[in-house]
Amino acid sequence: MSTPKASGEAPRRRLPRGALTPERIVTASLALLDEQGLAAFTMPRLGRTLGADQTAVYRHFASKDDLVLAVADRLLTEAFEDFEPAGDDWRGTLVDVCQRVRTTYVSHPAAAVLSGPRITTGSSEMKAADAVVGALRTAGIPDPELALYYRVIADFALLWSGGLAGFRILDESIQEAERTTWATAYATAPDQFGNLHAISGDLDRIESEQVFDTALELLLDSIAERAARARTGQDTA
Amino acid sequence: MSTPKASGEAPRRRLPRGALTPERIVTASLALLDEQGLAAFTMPRLGRTLGADQTAVYRHFASKDDLVLAVADRLLTEAFEDFEPAGDDWRGTLVDVCQRVRTTYVSHPAAAVLSGPRITTGSSEMKAADAVVGALRTAGIPDPELALYYRVIADFALLWSGGLAGFRILDESIQEAERTTWATAYATAPDQFGNLHAISGDLDRIESEQVFDTALELLLDSIAERAARARTGQDTA
DNA sequence: GGGTTAAGTCAATACCTTTGACTAAGAGAT
DNA sequence: ATCTCTTAGTCAAAGGTATTGACTTAACCC
Structure with a gap:
């Protein structure tokens, strides 16, 4: 029995x-x-x-940590499922890669926060990594710097998306509390932070995703500029 | 007794x-x-x-979480101890702010990883935040966009430094393991990742801090460029 | 059908955070 | 100097956690 x-x-x-x-x-x-x-x-x-x-x-x-690594891997696999580099539109390729990471991280914020520090350039999804290098080459970036810009793009995508996920994870209540921190700081020293106060209205309207997109645009603009300079034979001095 | x-x-x-x-x-x-x-x-x-x-x-x-918040605050206080904005050298001011965060995070990586997700723009150190806004104004960035660029700089400093700290925290052994991931991936599909392979020698020599500095330079170059365009009256279309 | 192996289970260990009751240090009053 | 009171520090315990080693038994192979 x-x-x-x-x-x-x-x-x-x-x-x-x-x-x-x-x-x-x-x-x-x-x-x-x-x-x-x-x-x-x-x-x-x-x-x-x-x-x-x-x-x-x-x-x-073997351990929970091992499982976390597997989850991290799954996340990147999901991000780059059916990814294809966009041919000679190098800028489009880079934007696509970065936004795929961001989208995946933001839809799985807890998993992203957990695995974020465990993912470094090169753990998986070499295909996307290779596409980034290819895009930079298409842009006309010369060779020793190219590796550096590759790291900039890769780190940007992973680190910034991870940060976004971290913010997403906080309770709404905590997010609210942090927002009010501003208000109280203004109250205690109203004129000391005049610059900040002047833009506080604009600041409220900004979404973290928009900041991500803007940062990416700024990075790509500079990279394009440097590529152009390299093509016309000027050096960066 | x-x-x-x-x-x-x-x-x-x-x-x-x-x-x-x-x-x-x-x-x-x-x-x-x-x-x-x-x-x-x-x-x-x-x-x-x-x-x-x-x-x-x-x-x-009240809880360990409360303590973590206090540690986060201490970190930022330490980062901006005796900070003063560099007058009309707007670029110098922005570089200083970002590097202070980075330096502090990298010298206290465990604390930074712990508190990183708990620090958002505006939790403390308003003085530095105000200086960033002031610097952007000095650069000549017009008003609605200024808030956006402020967020780009602030998020860059915090998120990217946090990511750096996260990487720093991993055991040397694990860092090594991740490095070898590259090698094995090359071995399994040697020609599929030609772009990557071509720069692998350069990649090995790049330090994370250098990537941080480069990204910051790229961001600031673009911001300077946009400020110049704004001053000459052209719009961004 | 019998034996083997490893996947799933169980029980136990050594931690962890947090709570409530207890105790005594040191401030203030008399 | 003593008495009282508040509360910082202590203690014991509850309820959760990861991980390990011994166990059972399902499913495969012969």
């Missing part, structure tokens, strides 16, 4: 053998992070979500 | 009344984070560091 306790709790049968796979676990992790947030991403809850024991995941990932 | 157990452990006398202050606790937190890293920043260890009970900190901070 191995029948478990006759309490109200459904005893949950043992899962069949291949029920859990790395893919399924990563998918469940992402769903848990999206729906319940960063704090809910624990092994017990993940196990429950999967209908398994809380330690079952350890049969597929 | 209130003498405690005669074991080898020194019994640690009760601390006198004003021994703990928020300032001292924040200082100890920062030291702990700097010396032992993110994982060591726990209430028990912090208490031990202070020579106090593991729960003593709760008399001064």
